[in-house]
Amino acid sequence: MKCQNCSVSYQVQEQQVNIRPAGYTVAAHWVVSWTFCASCHQPNISLQATPFDNSDPGKTKLDKTLIYPAHPMTENAPNAVTLDIAKDFNEALAVLPHSAKASAALSRRCLQAILSEQGFKQSNLVKQIDAAQNGVGAVALPSYISEHFDAIRNFGNFSAHPITDITQLQVVPVEPHEAEWSLDILRDLFDHYYVKPALAKKQKAALDAKLTAAGKPPSK
DSSP: OBOTTTOOBOOOOOEEEEEOOTTOOSSOOEEEEEEEOTTTOOEEEEEEEOOSOOOSTTOOOOOOEEEESSSOOOOOOOTTSOHHHHHHHHHHHHHTTTOHHHHHHHHHHHHHHHHHHTTOOOSSHHHHHHHHHHTTTSOOOOHHHHHHHHHHTTTTTGGGSOOOTTTTTOOOOOOHHHHHHHHHHHHHHHIIIIIHHHHHHHHHHHHHHHHHHTTOOOOO
């Protein structure tokens, strides 16, 4: 099954418990079933019920209803993204409906990890953003991402709360739209740093295979 917390598929035996109201003589009852994801270790809990009015023998159990997580994961990070970064992004998505502050904190850690992987090793996130915008030590960012960085540096008042290795998950006040914008910027960075390079590498490998089959040297 696919985990509704992180969207990773996993195989596990479902556990169930029947709940029957005291004093009811009819066959009405609830079935609570749950599994624990092998990837994120979070539960997936569903509730299923039979109608209290069982006068119609043809009636069957009602459909299962997911009760946890309250907001199933409908998106996850691209496969090309580093696993730890992908997990932080997926969790930031999952907690957004419940806490913009928690989502933004995870997005900041995710952003810092991305920039660190790209060679920006400055002491805090604001300095990393500055270096990334200047194209120091890596390929220059497209203008649309660079412009977004001008906005994100002020989300949660980053300048007043420098994000270091120690404080990267610091929860500071943010507006809901700021947390959503942070996720949008991460999507752009995933595409720029991971998805497009992975696609280009795959296309080059396919081209080289055709050249080799034709007896020609691989592309440079």
